[in-house]
Amino acid sequence: MSKKLVVGASGFLGSHVTKALVAAGQDVRVLVRPTSNTESIDHLKLELVHGNVLDSTSLEKAMNGCESVYYCVVDTRAWLQDPTPLYRVNVDGLRNTMDAFLARGAGKFMFTSTFGTLGRRCDGPSTEADAFNWWEDAPEYIRCRVVAENLFMEYCRDKGLPGVACCVGNTYGPGDVGPTPHGNLVRLAAQGRLPVFWDGGGPSLGIEDAARGMILAEQRGRIGERYVFAQRWVSFKELLTLAATSGGRRPPWIRVPIPVLDGIAKITERVCRFLNLESVVTASSIKCARMLPNVKCEKAERELEWIPSPVEQSVHKAVDYYLNRMPL
DSSP states (O other), X not given: OOXXXXXXXXXXXXXXXXXXXXXXXXXXXXEEOTTOOOTTTTTSOOEEEXXXXXXXXHHHHHHTTEEXXXXXXXXXXXXXXXXHHHHIIIIIIHHHHHHHHHHHOOSOEEEEEEGGGSOOXXXXXXXXXXXXXXXXXXXXXXXXXXXXHHHHHHHHHHSOOOEEEEEEOEEESSOOOSOOHHHHHHHHHHTTOOOEEOSOEEEEEEHHHHHHHHHHHHHHOOTTOEEEEOSEEEEHHHHHHHHHHHTTSOOOOEEOOHXXXXXXXXXXXXXXXXXXXXXXXXHHHHHHHHHOOOBOOHHHHHHSOOOOOOHHHHHHHHHHHHHHHSOO
């Protein structure tokens, strides 16, 4: 049996990809940093190796004897004042991993991208055919993800990388150890600690559906193509209301206008900069959340036979997980 390598297996998506592969009886090796929290995969039958996408030697060793690679490494810190770490991990780390794969791999390279790399349309939801068209308006985090996806496509086109890009929406569900930034909103609402909501939202889906989509993309996806994975658009108001009611709490009732939210974010940024702290609420992260396009996933449904479950089910699972793990 050919061995599968999951890079970034301790993360939210990576851990679920790993679980799904192991459950399917696959021979799995995972590459994680020595400092990573691996509680989500510790109980699984797999081979664990330590390394880093910025360390080419560890990547080459991890690739040895593996066929396909699931690249699930993403630095999602859209709020960083200095985007240098984002480019180092999301672009340089990807380049290192693709180079190592081309030297040793033999199957497919599954790349975790984002729906944020799709172009925005005025006449309806975006699809894989819509090239990115809002660079000037995009926050640095989105620009970084676009640069990474362009690099990936360049490797597929010019270097023969047998890769498939998976443009994943906002994911919800159990096992969000971090938690992720959007998962943390669900947690706070479920605990009754978030009385406010704001405009905007994003294409969303369950984390298990996202993992299944990546595996289907390896099995059936076309080389050099990207596939969007999202069940439907969910507004912040709907998301937070669903989380609060699922947790037995009052739904958020105070709407905060975006200009006010921007003002709060800028003040928070200044205070955190003065105190040498990292602020997760920044003008850039708010801009990112409200500018992302709506999408259609008909290509994944048609070519991969990927049928997602209602995102509400995954939000309920997420709430149960957060409340059991982090009760008030």
